[in-house]
Amino acid sequence: SLGDHRAKAEKMFGLMDGFLKNDPVSLQKDIVYHVEYTVARSRFSFDDFEAYQALSHSVRDRLIERWHDTHQYFKKKDPKRLYFLSLEFLMGCSLSNSVINLGIRDQYVDALGQLGFEFEVLAEQEGDAALGNGGLARLSACQMDSLATLDFPAWGYGLRYQYGLFRQIIVDGFQHEQPDYWLNFGNPWEIERVQVSYAVKFYGTVEEEVSNGSNYKVWIPGETVEAVAYDNPIPGYGTRNAINLRLWAAKPSGQYDLESYNTGDYINAVVNRQKAEIISNVLYPDDRSYQGKELRLKQQYFFVSASIQDIIRRFKDVHDNFDEFTEKIALQINDTHPSLAIIEVMRVLFDEEHLGWDKAWDIVCKIFSFTTHTVQPEGLEKIPVDLMGSLLPRHLQIIYDINYKFMEELKKKFGQDYSRHARMSIVEEGAVKSIRMANLSIVCCHKVNGVSRVHFELLKTRVFKDFYDLWPLKFQYKTNGVTQRRWIVVSNPSLCAVISKWLGTEAWVRNIDLLAGLRDYASDADLQQEWRMVKKINKMRLAEYIETLSGVKVSLDAMFDVQIKRIHEYKRQLLNVLGIIHRYDCIKSMNESDRRKVVPRVCIIGGKAAPGYEIAKKIIKLCHAVAEKVNNDPGVGDLLKLIFIPDYNVSVAELVIPGSDLSQHVSTAGHEASGTGSMKFLMNGCLLLATADGSTVEIIEEIGADNMFLLGARVSEVPALRDQGASVRVPLQFVRVVRMVRDGYFGFKDYFESLCDTVENGKDFYLLGADFASYLEAQAAADLAFVNQEKWTRMSILSTSGSGRFSSDRTIEEYAEQTWGIEPCKCPF
Ligand code: BZD
Numbered sequence: 013s014l015g016d017h018r019a020k021a022e023k024m025f026g027l028m029d030g031f032l033k034n035d036p037v038s039l040q041k042d043i044v045y046h047v048e049y050t051v052a053r054s055r056f057s058f059d060d061f062e063a064y065q066a067l068s069h070s071v072r073d074r075l076i077e078r079w080h081d082t083h084q085y086f087k088k089k090d091p092k093r094l095y096f097l098s099l100e101f102l103m104g105c106s107l108s109n110s111v112i113n114l115g116i117r118d119q120y121v122d123a124l125g126q127l128g129f130e131f132e133v134l135a136e137q138e139g140d141a142a143l144g145n146g147g148l149a150r151l152s153a154c155q156m157d158s159l160a161t162l163d164f165p166a167w168g169y170g171l172r173y174q175y176g177l178f179r180q181i182i183v184d185g186f187q188h189e190q191p192d193y194w195l196n197f198g199n200p201w202e203i204e205r206v207q208v209s210y211a212v213k214f215y216g217t218v219e220e221e222v223s224n225g226s227n228y229k230v231w232i233p234g235e236t237v238e239a240v241a242y243d244n245p246i247p248g249y250g251t252r253n254a255i256n257l258r259l260w261a262a263k264p265s266g267q268y269d270l271e272s273y274n275t276g277d278y279i280n281a282v283v284n285r286q287k288a289e290i291i292s293n294v295l296y297p298d299d300r301s302y303q304g305k306e307l308r309l310k311q312q313y314f315f316v317s318a319s320i321q322d323i324i325r326r327f328k329d330v331h332d333n334f335d336e337f338t339e340k341i342a343l344q345i346n347d348t349h350p351s352l353a354i355i356e357v358m359r360v361l362f363d364e365e366h367l368g369w370d371k372a373w374d375i376v377c378k379i380f381s382f383t384t385h386t387v388q389p390e391g392l393e394k395i396p397v398d399l400m401g402s403l404l405p406r407h408l409q410i411i412y413d414i415n416y417k418f419m420e421e422l423k424k425k426f427g428q429d430y431s432r433h434a435r436m437s438i439v440e441e442g443a444v445k446s447i448r449m450a451n452l453s454i455v456c457c458h459k460v461n462g463v464s465r466v467h468f469e470l471l472k473t474r475v476f477k478d479f480y481d482l483w484p485l486k487f488q489y490k491t492n493g494v495t496q497r498r499w500i501v502v503s504n505p506s507l508c509a510v511i512s513k514w515l516g517t518e519a520w521v522r523n524i525d526l527l528a529g530l531r532d533y534a535s536d537a538d539l540q541q542e543w544r545m546v547k548k549i550n551k552m553r554l555a556e557y558i559e560t561l562s563g564v565k566v567s568l569d570a571m572f573d574v575q576i577k578r579i580h581e582y583k584r585q586l587l588n589v590l591g592i593i594h595r596y597d598c599i600k601s602m603n604e605s606d607r608r609k610v611v612p613r614v615c616i617i618g619g620k621a622a623p624g625y626e627i628a629k630k631i632i633k634l635c636h637a638v639a640e641k642v643n644n645d646p647g648v649g650d651l652l653k654l655i656f657i658p659d660y661n662v663s664v665a666e667l668v669i670p671g672s673d674l675s676q677h678v679s680t681a682g683h684e685a686s687g688t689g690s691m692k693f694l695m696n697g698c699l700l701l702a703t704a705d706g707s708t709v710e711i712i713e714e715i716g717a718d719n720m721f722l723l724g725a726r727v728s729e730v731p732a733l734r735d736q737g738a739s740v741r742v743p744l745q746f747v748r749v750v751r752m753v754r755d756g757y758f759g760f761k762d763y764f765e766s767l768c769d770t771v772e773n774g775k776d777f778y779l780l781g782a783d784f785a786s787y788l789e790a791q792a793a794a795d796l797a798f799v800n801q802e803k804w805t806r807m808s809i810l811s812t813s814g815s816g817r818f819s820s821d822r823t824i825e826e827y828a829e830q831t832w833g834i835e836p837c838k839c840p841f
Pocket residue numbers: 145146147148149151298299300301385386463492684685686687688706
């Protein structure tokens with residue numbers, strides 16, 4: 013009975029000593045306890061990795077307490093919840109972030125110090141959780157941090173890949189990919205929930221069934237796989253709230269095919285069951301192009317189906333009908349990758365809950381919103397109809413039904429404008445008939461968000477023009493943001509201390525607008541000196557890392573000029589390398605007195621190329637070929653160094669960003685939907701050398717064009733330049749540096765030929781030649797500014813102080829109010 017249950021719960025609670033304590037002795041006891049009993053090593057003999065494991069488990073215990081309380085509290089209050097669905101999350105490391113958000117870092121540093129351990133050394137034992145590709149995936153992680161910190165009742169849902177994004181290793185300057193089996197040594201940050209599991213169905217047929225005098229469709233699946241939950245607590249900063257990121261892993265289903273067992277082929281039957289796990293095995297490493305692959309579609313539906321079952325189960329725990337569904341649930345889909353969720357909810361409400369089409373449709377249209385991260389129409393997801401029909405036969409029918417009604421609506425509105433109907437249809441006719449997932453999402457969601465103002469303009473005028481004309485109010489944008497907790501507090505403790513000292517408060521960690529207060533001191537000599545000191549410390553850390561990696565010693569007096577991001581033609585790492593070649597060429601031809609005026613540079617490039625992206629891989633090889641020549645040229649010395657940092661990931665970014673002076677964001681205008689790396693550099697007081705693309709346009713408004721180095725054609729100028737083709741004006745320096753590569757000045761003449769072809773003879777789609785002169789000018793302006801350290805430091809302080817708008821806290825507040833309609837639900841301390 014309930015009374016018994018309560019008595020039991022009270023008795024159990026009485027056995028606990030209240031909440032875990034955070035004084036040094038309690039922490040030490042906990043750590044030693046975990047060494048002995050969790051890691052199962054003797055407390056007299058364990059290494060740094062085992063100490064890290066024990067430490068993590070003691071932090072995890074504290075996370076779990078808050079996470080339990082938060083969910084108890086959410087359950088009691090039953091607020092409208094946000095469910096954030098994303099196929100990718102780039103969480104990076106958890107230890108440092110957790111202790112900072114829990115507010116117990118100093119206590120741990122002390123406790124460990126007394127045991128003879130250094131917190132930082134143990135933290136380095138942790139490996140990155142890299143369950144995503146690039147900007148989209150890191151954005152999800154930043155947004156989870158903000159959702160928790162701002163006390164929003166939110167859940168994240170995703171896929172627990174066994175292999176995260178591949179590890180990049182460089183052999184003779186070429187990229188090779190190695191599997192990232194990140195779970196090899198266990199993962200203390202997750203909680204396996206074997207009892208939280210759902211059956212996910214695939215294939216099979218659809219049959220008619222009569223129930224209560226009505227006809228219903230019943231899906232008879234051909235295969236069933238079990239989804240098991242792994243929960244990852246996400247602690248907020250300065251709050252007791254800790255929300256949940258639930259990742260699904262595929263396991264063989266509880267039900268099994270009796271027949272194969274009865275035929276006596278026991279071994280094969282077991283082996284076949286095991287194949288179910290393949291679904292959550294590996295992350296697709298392509299961050300743009302979409303191929304209609306069956307496994308990818310399976311991954312999408314697998315995670316969507318499990319999440320929707322979980323969400324509906326939670327709702328039904330406290331509600332006995334669906335009347336309040338739309339007041340309690342908001343579902344956000346991160347790009348179109350989880351858009352099958354829309355159809356799945358429709359299927360469950362219509363086929364299983366028998367709500368009737370209109371009611372089910374009405375609910376669906378009220379709860380879903382989606383954000384697109386793409387600029388290129390070619391980048392939009394399409395799923396071949398044959399594939400959809402075989403894997404998810406009932407979903408395909410529902411998509412057709414939705415499309416039929418939508419086409420009827422279009423006819424009423426636009427009459428016989430068939431080309432418009434064809435453009436807007438969810439189903440694309442053609443050689444391969446496919447489902448356009450973006451069209452599907454726009455039709456079914458109540459809001460479609462872009463990720464920057466420029467992106468929004470492109471959506472309205474190009475990518476989704478027809479839809480914008482039909483439903484202008486559906487379209488909005490929320491400029492992306494990043495979390496200052498990870499990108500300043502965790503990764504740049506020295507800067508964090510200086511900021512808090514000068515603002516006289518740590519409140520900016522939760523209220524980023526306060527950073528603007530630094531503006532008043534931008535020219536203050538004392539702040540400037542402290543600011544430069546911080547930069548120096550961070551450059552030292554980075555220089556040490558570079559030396560360990562590459563054996564190259566770099567000068568701390570040089571300007572550290574950094575470009576780190578996925579390698580793409582549109583991001584124009586090639587423009588950067590050609591600029592470096594030009595610089596090298598100039599230095600070589602200088603006399604001694606001119607050389608004394610050169611501002612020394614350490615050029616740092618890092619990023620992964622998708623495994624099948626040939627040109628991107630050639631850009632990586634070119635970086636290495638140029639580095640080999642430049643770094644070993646005794647005539648150049650410290651004036652120029654080029655370093656390629658291998659295996660770029662979140663942790664590498666945490667080290668590199670604070671140590672950079674200048675960072676490059678030089679995409680061809682109109683190609684970067686937003687860009688979030690620039691925001692992290694901005695927060696850390698690194699100056700930007702950038703094109704007026706994506707979020708940069710808004711950064712200019714915040715810090716002023718004279719506090720950065722702008723270059724290149726604008727979005728509006730790009731089409732005309734493209735039309736000029738081979739007759740576009742290209743400076744002689746450009747012709748010369750490309751010629752050097754073509755002629756084999758850096759070796760590998762034949763290999764680089766096709767790379768050179770992408771920027772010459774009228775084929776320079778990304779306009780490297782057209783922007784080259786402007787690029788060199790911007791670089792020269794950066795040199796000039798760097799010589800005047802007072803001016804530079806002032807620009808740097810103004811960059812940090814103007815970065816407030818680019819906190820994900822602001823982005824999330826906007827989503828909460830304008831898109832999701834959710835409110836904070838703060839768990840009492
Ligand atoms: O999303 C990126 C955009 O290119 C950036 O401009 C933007 O800042 C961020 C965040 O909004 N897009 C991606 O990162 N896209 C992917 O990673 C991706 C992954 C799988 C399939 C398609 C795209």
